[in-house]
Amino acid sequence: MMTELHQNGQEEVRIGYFVCHCGTNIAAMIDVAAVAEYVSTLPNVVVSKDYRYMCSEAGQDLIVQDIKEHRLNRIVVAACSPLLHERTFRTATQRGGINPFFCHMVNIREHGSWVHEDRAEATEKAKALARGAIGRVKYHKALEKRREPVTPAALVVGGGIAGIQAALTLANTGKKVYLVERDPTIGGHMAKFDKTFPTLDCAACILTPKMSEVYAHPNIVLWTYSEVEGIEGYVGNYQVRVRRKARYIDEELCVGCLDCVDECVFKVGNVDDEFNVGLSKRKPVYMPFPQAVPKLVVIDPVACTHLNGGNCQKSCVDACERAAINFDQTDTIEEIKVGAVIVATGFKTFDPKRKPLYGYGKYPNVYTALEVERLVTSCGPTEGEVVCRDGRTPKKIGIVHCVGSRDHQTNRWCSRVCCMYSMKLAHLLHEHTGAEIYNFYIDIRAPGKGYEEFYERLQEEGNHFIRGRVAEITDIPKVAEEEGMLTIRVEDSLAGFVRRIPVDMVVLSTGLEPHADSQDVRRMFNISCSREGFFLERHPKLAPVSTTTDGVYLAGCCQGPKDIPDTVAQAGAAAAEALTLLDTGYVEMEPSVSVVDPIFCSGCKTCLNLCPYHAITRDDAKGVAVINPVLCKGCGVCVAACPSGAITQNLFEDREIFEEIEEVLAYA
Amino acid sequence: MPEDTQPRILAFFCNWCTYTAADLAGVSRMKYAATSRVVRVMCSGRIDPQFVLSAFAKGADGVLIGGCHPGDCHYISGNTKCLRRHRLLKRMLADMGIEPERLRLEWISASEGDRVKTVINEMTADLKRLGPLKLPERCVAWDVEAIDEEPDHAEAVAKEAVHA
Amino acid sequence: MPKPKIGFYWCASCGGCEESIVDVAEAILEIAELVDFAIWPVAMDFKRADVEALEDGAITATMINGAIRTSEQEEMARLLRRKSQVLIAYGSCAHTGGIPGLANQFSREAVMRYVYHDCPTVVNPQGTEPQTEYHDEGRVATLPEFRDVVRSLDQVVDVDYYMPGCAPNPTLVLAAIRTLLSGVLPPKGSVLAPDIALCDTCPRIDTKPVDLEVATFKRTHLHKVDPDVCLLTQGFLCLGPATRSGCGERCIRGNMPCTGCFGPLSNVHDHGAKMLSAMTSILAAEEEDDIDKALEGIPDPVGSFYRYGLPVSMLRRKVDLPFGHRN
Numbered sequence A: 001m002m003t004e005l006h007q008n009g010q011e012e013v014r015i016g017y018f019v020c021h022c023g024t025n026i027a028a029m030i031d032v033a034a035v036a037e038y039v040s041t042l043p044n045v046v047v048s049k050d051y052r053y054m055c056s057e058a059g060q061d062l063i064v065q066d067i068k069e070h071r072l073n074r075i076v077v078a079a080c081s082p083l084l085h086e087r088t089f090r091t092a093t094q095r096g097g098i099n100p101f102f103c104h105m106v107n108i109r110e111h112g113s114w115v116h117e118d119r120a121e122a123t124e125k126a127k128a129l130a131r132g133a134i135g136r137v138k139y140h141k142a143l144e145k146r147r148e149p150v151t152p153a154a155l156v157v158g159g160g161i162a163g164i165q166a167a168l169t170l171a172n173t174g175k176k177v178y179l180v181e182r183d184p185t186i187g188g189h190m191a192k193f194d195k196t197f198p199t200l201d202c203a204a205c206i207l208t209p210k211m212s213e214v215y216a217h218p219n220i221v222l223w224t225y226s227e228v229e230g231i232e233g234y235v236g237n238y239q240v241r242v243r244r245k246a247r248y249i250d251e252e253l254c255v256g257c258l259d260c261v262d263e264c265v266f267k268v269g270n271v272d273d274e275f276n277v278g279l280s281k282r283k284p285v286y287m288p289f290p291q292a293v294p295k296l297v298v299i300d301p302v303a304c305t306h307l308n309g310g311n312c313q314k315s316c317v318d319a320c321e322r323a324a325i326n327f328d329q330t331d332t333i334e335e336i337k338v339g340a341v342i343v344a345t346g347f348k349t350f351d352p353k354r355k356p357l358y359g360y361g362k363y364p365n366v367y368t369a370l371e372v373e374r375l376v377t378s379c380g381p382t383e384g385e386v387v388c389r390d391g392r393t394p395k396k397i398g399i400v401h402c403v404g405s406r407d408h409q410t411n412r413w414c415s416r417v418c419c420m421y422s423m424k425l426a427h428l429l430h431e432h433t434g435a436e437i438y439n440f441y442i443d444i445r446a447p448g449k450g451y452e453e454f455y456e457r458l459q460e461e462g463n464h465f466i467r468g469r470v471a472e473i474t475d476i477p478k479v480a481e482e483e484g485m486l487t488i489r490v491e492d493s494l495a496g497f498v499r500r501i502p503v504d505m506v507v508l509s510t511g512l513e514p515h516a517d518s519q520d521v522r523r524m525f526n527i528s529c530s531r532e533g534f535f536l537e538r539h540p541k542l543a544p545v546s547t548t549t550d551g552v553y554l555a556g557c558c559q560g561p562k563d564i565p566d567t568v569a570q571a572g573a574a575a576a577e578a579l580t581l582l583d584t585g586y587v588e589m590e591p592s593v594s595v596v597d598p599i600f601c602s603g604c605k606t607c608l609n610l611c612p613y614h615a616i617t618r619d620d621a622k623g624v625a626v627i628n629p630v631l632c633k634g635c636g637v638c639v640a641a642c643p644s645g646a647i648t649q650n651l652f653e654d655r656e657i658f659e660e661i662e663e664v665l666a667y668a
Numbered sequence B: 001m002p003e004d005t006q007p008r009i010l011a012f013f014c015n016w017c018t019y020t021a022a023d024l025a026g027v028s029r030m031k032y033a034a035t036s037r038v039v040r041v042m043c044s045g046r047i048d049p050q051f052v053l054s055a056f057a058k059g060a061d062g063v064l065i066g067g068c069h070p071g072d073c074h075y076i077s078g079n080t081k082c083l084r085r086h087r088l089l090k091r092m093l094a095d096m097g098i099e100p101e102r103l104r105l106e107w108i109s110a111s112e113g114d115r116v117k118t119v120i121n122e123m124t125a126d127l128k129r130l131g132p133l134k135l136p137e138r139c140v141a142w143d144v145e146a147i148d149e150e151p152d153h154a155e156a157v158a159k160e161a162v163h164a
Numbered sequence C: 001m002p003k004p005k006i007g008f009y010w011c012a013s014c015g016g017c018e019e020s021i022v023d024v025a026e027a028i029l030e031i032a033e034l035v036d037f038a039i040w041p042v043a044m045d046f047k048r049a050d051v052e053a054l055e056d057g058a059i060t061a062t063m064i065n066g067a068i069r070t071s072e073q074e075e076m077a078r079l080l081r082r083k084s085q086v087l088i089a090y091g092s093c094a095h096t097g098g099i100p101g102l103a104n105q106f107s108r109e110a111v112m113r114y115v116y117h118d119c120p121t122v123v124n125p126q127g128t129e130p131q132t133e134y135h136d137e138g139r140v141a142t143l144p145e146f147r148d149v150v151r152s153l154d155q156v157v158d159v160d161y162y163m164p165g166c167a168p169n170p171t172l173v174l175a176a177i178r179t180l181l182s183g184v185l186p187p188k189g190s191v192l193a194p195d196i197a198l199c200d201t202c203p204r205i206d207t208k209p210v211d212l213e214v215a216t217f218k219r220t221h222l223h224k225v226d227p228d229v230c231l232l233t234q235g236f237l238c239l240g241p242a243t244r245s246g247c248g249e250r251c252i253r254g255n256m257p258c259t260g261c262f263g264p265l266s267n268v269h270d271h272g273a274k275m276l277s278a279m280t281s282i283l284a285a286e287e288e289d290d291i292d293k294a295l296e297g298i299p300d301p302v303g304s305f306y307r308y309g310l311p312v313s314m315l316r317r318k319v320d321l322p323f324g325h326r327n
Helices: A032-039 A057-070 A082-095 A109-113 A119-137 A161-172 A203-216 A259-263 A315-319 A369-376 A418-433 A451-460 A518-524 A564-584 A637-641 A654-666 B018-027 B049-057 B078-095 B113-130 B135-144 B151-163 C016-022 C027-034 C048-053 C071-083 C091-096 C099-105 C108-118 C170-182 C271-281 C288-297 C301-305
Strands: A015-020 A045-051 A074-079 A103-107 A146-149 A153-157 A176-180 A220-223 A226-234 A237-244 A332-338 A340-343 A366-368 A396-403 A436-441 A464-467 A470-474 A486-492 A497-503 A505-510 A552-554 A586-589 A594-596 A616-619 A624-627 A647-649 B009-014 B036-041 B062-067 B103-107 C005-010 C036-039 C059-065 C068-070 C084-090 C133-136 C139-142 C146-151 C161-163
Touching: A015 A032, A015 A057, A015 A119, A032 A045, A032 A119, A045 A057, A057 A074, A057 A082, A074 A082, A074 A119, A082 A103, A082 B018, A103 A109, A103 A119, A109 A119, A109 B018, A119 A654, A119 B036, A153 A161, A153 A332, A153 A564, A161 A176, A161 A203, A161 A220, A161 A340, A161 A564, A176 A226, A176 A237, A203 A220, A226 A332, A226 A518, A237 A340, A259 A315, A340 A564, A366 A369, A369 A418, A369 A505, A396 A418, A396 A470, A396 A486, A396 A497, A418 A436, A418 A451, A418 A505, A436 A486, A464 A486, A486 A505, A552 A564, A564 A586, A594 A624, A637 A647, A637 B078, A637 C271, A654 B009, A654 B036, A654 B049, B009 B018, B009 B049, B009 B113, B018 B036, B018 B062, B018 B113, B049 B062, B049 B078, B049 B135, B049 C271, B062 B078, B062 B113, B078 B103, B078 C271, B078 C288, B078 C301, B103 B113, B135 C146, C005 C016, C005 C071, C016 C059, C016 C091, C016 C170, C027 C170, C036 C048, C036 C059, C048 C071, C059 C071, C059 C091, C068 C071, C071 C084, C084 C091, C091 C099, C091 C161, C099 C146, C099 C301, C108 C146, C161 C170, C271 C301
Parallel strands: A015 A045, A015 A074, A074 A103, A153 A176, A153 A340, A176 A220, A340 A552, A366 A505, A396 A436, A396 A505, A436 A464, B009 B036, B009 B062, B062 B103, C005 C036, C005 C059, C059 C084, C084 C161
Antiparallel strands: A146 A586, A226 A237, A237 A332, A470 A486, A486 A497, A594 A647, A616 A624, C068 C146, C133 C139
16 A cells, blocks of 8 residues: 555655764663664665764765765654754755655654663664654655745834834835734833933933834834734735724824813823823823834724714814814725734733732732832823822832742743843932832842942942741731831841731832733734744754744744843844844745645545635536645645545655554564 | 564654654653654655554554644644544554554644653553564464464464464 | 356355345346356356366455455355456455454454353353264264454455445446446455545435534434434434445435444555544544543444444454364
């Protein structure tokens, strides 16, 4: 049944097998010499060798030389995962003068030496896998990568500092960029910060010029208050649907004078102000903050009396000299074509109500760090005056680190930025109030440039650092000095006893989390998530901003918690990757597409509806199915379903897989 | 030879989720039984039930199929097709006397390296308990009765093959 | 010059294949003019000894129908193989095991128990069972051995060609005989039917939608079958998409779905698995429970997908049945 001989023209199959030591990574657990020895006894194997580092230049040259010297026409490399080095060895195979798809990789590191503990068993497995590959590779065919042109434009999703940086970098190279932001303004979390650690330079001073630059950039199309609704296509050729939510303001006419806000029938704000994280109120018609970009107001349809069907005198309309307010506006859909996508959708902060013992929402003087950012900033709701919700100016302040981080009950990961921003806030709070500051930490993590020095500076400034995870925050006094105070109970793990420290104000240094809708977002862009829900990079070290979907890149905290310098650096890297794609001008499509053999196709229509990309149509004149290779992404669903065996998937042909199965299992 | 005691699992892993998860298990140096042999396919939707039968027919004691979680397929819905085939195939295998533990479908995402380890270890234990399937040997034994020579000898071979 | 010799033989079969030879109608006379018959038990009185007396290779072509279940069938298959230049597995049973092949789901003992004891129409008060040897007054009567396993012809002897079908279509039969007599032979191992599935010639193909989805599988004895619309589209399990054409779409024209007697296409290794794959792929259901519900209309997947081919399937036989035991 599966013993049919492959003719492949008249060519004799001559296989070269190369097994890598990977230093000791493989060789320590697998007897590579024995594997090579075994493979040399298999049919059609002309060369069988082991080598210390196959991926090195010398290792690759070995393949090149042996192809030439021994007239090899098939190559099998047993080394690490093909996801890591398949390209490397295909290229080497090509350098040797034969088609790169005559090369096949066997994974004996990630699936072998690294996961097994018995050298004999691991070696047996490597031999069996080698035999499977030797069996399958004889059926490999010469294949060509198809080239498709690339649309020289990029979509950046998310207008925080990551998206801003990526958009500007790309736009400055002359590429067209669509920047789509869900909120009415770009700026993201960074716009809410007062100062940035460790240099304490003003966040607004470094961010707002970039925001303006985005707005003014001739190559950037900025769509705020907009969301990506759908994406189709493939690397280099994505069609994106963007919903531009109705602002009820004509963007062309509004100049951001705020007359409408002043004249709104609500004389004071009636809605929690998102920008000030609820520490102040805004009106239904509002501009998120004075430096918002674009400098446009927006009408909140939930809060606006008129838009809720109420009877409103619509004083805002009268106030606008430019007649920019348009209550008839509806959502619009924009369809755009881009070659690359950078996902920079950011993060949300941990909701401290999930740690009820910390009393957030119960005790008014317990704050989140983001709220304190707004309190200490001069453009915040208190214009920089630190006054607690109960009106007191704090004299003693406790800062609780790792809230929703490094915690098996909530989030296990370290949010990376909290130690540093806690210290920044400690410094600023002390500066604003002269209060005594207590930091409660598990470990201080200050591994950035100038970070450790900042930690030292804080210690020198007289901040208290108490090592221990806070157990409880309570307003029930045990001693007189705790009366009217919030008492922080913590086991001081350096001193070895439980402390009770009464304070006026508590700051919870909440961690970073993926957005609640991150699963929807990643599904839309067809990318993966790590266990925590942050988007998964293609390779943690070698492809840290790429994803498993070609042409989709990651920047910023949507990939994992990181501080501003790292975010900006990563955004630059993502832009560079996207630029590489856009500048090349074409993409090479993997040849692993499926093909219908019209001789065997009965036109039974089974496959037509199975293709998720609508790549299969029926040629009614000929009565056969036809696959459009441009639309086919090579999943092979139709191949498995074809009841006639008339569809073949390149590199995953039935006979290749059958032979692999049979030979792997034939190894006794 | 470990084959005497160790079952053999032929695993079909999709490139994007389960194969990547198995890579992650490796990078994380998780340790699991050396019983699996992975055949990489791009999508669990590529897995033809013929492959599963072929694996059993050629000597696998168990077959493991790994794909992306429902809704997470890199190719949108290949895993759904895989699931549909799996449901009927499993029933059919039961009718053919193959125990349900011998065919396992697992959704393992790229981040679930530990799941690869757990599943392979569990399956190894299940298959050890069931004992080898030895379908190629059974076929040889079945055919002995029709071999045109020395019927007594043939019977002996048959018995040997069964009890091997 | 002597006329070429032709043989017909039957093994585990129903007799339908013999009918199909007669069904070539008047053309049988044309053939009878051209050939001599060497053996044809259903029609002519030849003995085994007559065949044994022939020289090896003396018969130009022999067509054997029926699966191989007994030692006698094996002996005759070997004998005819030796005496024939060309051996053709004729009909589904010889080709792929056929309906008798479904017995590979049961042990020999279970078959005997049912046939001689449990079957409701059996009256067997003494509990008699067939014996391979019976001694009476110094004389010995023998019966062939009933094997544990049902086999296709090529699992016992080397086969040159396959004539598929339950039973084969007379048009194909006549064409095959004429080809044989012409001396211009197709490649060894050929199946003498088109290597394209039945949908290619199905009169209902245009009624099959391009966005085919099956909500739930239905069984023909429980539902009214529309005589014009694609059976699969109606939800009836039709193996046409996976089965060779050439049958003349007899079942379809009789308003019944294809059950797969012509066997798989040459690119398919396991007819049942391939069909199972195609049929489940086109379900509409997405969740496990819904899928199971939609598949309730296929209560016996082995019987449905391997109706004619269990012995040549990858698994061949229910794996946990006893064998090698002799009573």
